[in-house]
Amino acid sequence: MAVVGLALLAVVVLALLVLVHRYVWRRFVGDTTAPGSPLRRAGTVAVYVLPLLSVGALVSGRAGAPFWLQRVLAWPGYLWLAALLYLTLALLAGEAVRPLLRRALERRAGAAAPEAAPGAAPSGDAASPGSSGSSVVTEAPPAPAPAVPAGASALAAPxxxxxxxxxxxxxxxxxxxxxxxxxxxxxxxxxxVKRVTVPLARLPRSAHGFRIAVVSDIHLGPVLGRAHTRRIVDTVNRTQPDLIAVVGDLVDGTVADLGPAAEPLAGLRSRHGAFFVTGNHEYYSGAAPWVEHVRELGLHPLENARVEIAGFDLAGVNDVAGESEGQGPDFGRALGDRDRSRAAVLMAHQPVVIDEAVEHGVDLQLSGHTHGGQLWPGNYIAELSNPTVAGLERYGDTQLYVTRGAGAWGPPVRVGAPSDITVVELASKQA
Known part of the structure; x- marks a missing residue:
């Protein structure tokens, strides 16, 4: 049944894409160009080629295509997906303007049509027929002015x-x-850089002002590479944090393809080090090799584990996508035997595990995953499956902070959800 459901969903999505591309072609090409013109031919070719590039960009990585081919397909294919969304939204908004503009032009054309010219009366008096020795002289009436076709001073209907x-x-x-x-x-x-202050009831005065740089959803891949990593590392280091928390979705690809792109992470600097937990995309890319690789780069993976930091416990759980490989989140292992008089900060990629965090007495959960919706109106869709899409919210005695992430998945485009690195400053209520 699951296979049938997925097949039906694929058919619906495919049909929708066909209809959207047909609509875009008609409005941008069919309605604006002459049949057989070079512009129409070019537009028709584009409406077939661009969606094929998008499909290629989406499936090439999963299909094991060479990395160079993934990069060739990624830029035009992913950008077209974003462009298609906003071109379609703009055209739909234009549908409301179209009849108003048409009526305005029709009124202008009607106003330009002159009134019908009246019949001209003879000018001058005719001589009396009985007058002798004089001829009858009658001035011919002037010829009526030629009629001006309606809309001649404006645009004709076509x-x-x-x-x-x-x-x-x-x-x-x-x-x-x-x-x-x-x-x-x-x-x-x-x-x-975004800055947020989070008061924690159990945080000791000695840890007041502790700053955690939260980085998520970097998404190194065929589009975002080494230069993207370098920008992120430089931005994080400028904040001079006490600790760095990388909360998943670092990569979209294998260590063999993206290892060099991740190398600048070795330059991350903070007093208490940099820590890492897996996101769902690590499990699409080979989580175990990536965990080992980030360890080689100097990050400390927290695989359902906990460490004691100055004044609080820092815990991390695997992403829920790891459940398919027997490596899902284990809150008992990460938090079960801790001293509950101490504050606890949890790194967990997806916000949906907040209920388990509340149950285990976590003071603050740091998450990503949502991208803040990335492409408006995607934030409304993200709200359907995430308790918090972006920002800080409270769930019982636990606070959840969700960063919009530092990169982008698929189209390297963000609208209404700017990327961020958040510096979370912990505040003690005893200070």
Whole structure:
């Protein structure tokens, strides 16, 4: 039954993509270009090639394609997915403008049509027929002015339709592509630093002001590589944190392909070191080799484990995706035998494990995974499966902080959910 359900879902998604591409082609190409024109041919080719590149970008990694081919497909394929979203949204908004613009042009055309010219009366008096020796002289009436066709000073009906189509299509193209370009710039520029203060009831005065740099969802892959890692490391180090928490989804690919891209992580600097827990994408990429590789780079993996830091316990659990490999989260192992008089900070990639964190007396859970929705209106979809999409919220005696992440999955684009590295400053209520 599960296989049948997935097959039906795939058919629905495929049909939806076909319909969306057909709609985009009609509005951008069919309505605005002449049949047989070079522009129409180019637009028609693009509407077939671009979705194929997107499918290639999505499946090439899972299919084991060479990494160079993944990189070739990734940029155009993933960018088109983001562009398609915002072009479609812009066109749908334009549907409301289209009839208003058409009616405005029709009113202008009607106002330009002159009133009908009245029949001209003879000018001048005719001579009396009885007058002798004089001829009858009658001035011929002036010829009526030629009628001006309706809309001659405006656009003819076919031209109006073309004008409306090109105006709305052009505005939608500027809005959709501009939004995609700005969102791409935001990712490539690198994450910005966010600062949050979190008071913890059990935190001793000696740990007041302890700063944790929270980094998640870096997503090294065929698009974001070594330069992206270098930007993140430099940004983290500038904050001079006491501890660095890397909470999953570091990579989208194997150590063989992405090991060099991850190497700058060896440059992370903090007083108490850098710690790492797995995310769901590590299990798609080979979690065990990546855990060993980050250890070689100087990070400390917390695989359902706990360490004592100055004034509190730092625990980490594996991601729930590891359950399929028998390596899922084990809260009893990570937190079961700890001294509950001490504050506990938990690193867990997905916010959905907050209930277990509350049950085990965690004071603060640090998570990522959601990307804050990444592409608006994706935040509304993320809310359906995550208790918190971004920011700080309280669940009983446990607080949950979710970072939007430092990278991007799929399209290297963020709209309405800027990437961040968060410096969480712990505050003692005894201070």
């Amino acid at each position: 031209s109006r339709r073309l004008f409306v189509a090109r105006t709305v299509g052009g505005a939608a193209a500027v809005a959709g592509l501009g939004t995609t370009a700005y969102g791409t710039y935001g990712v490539l520029r690198g994450p910005r």
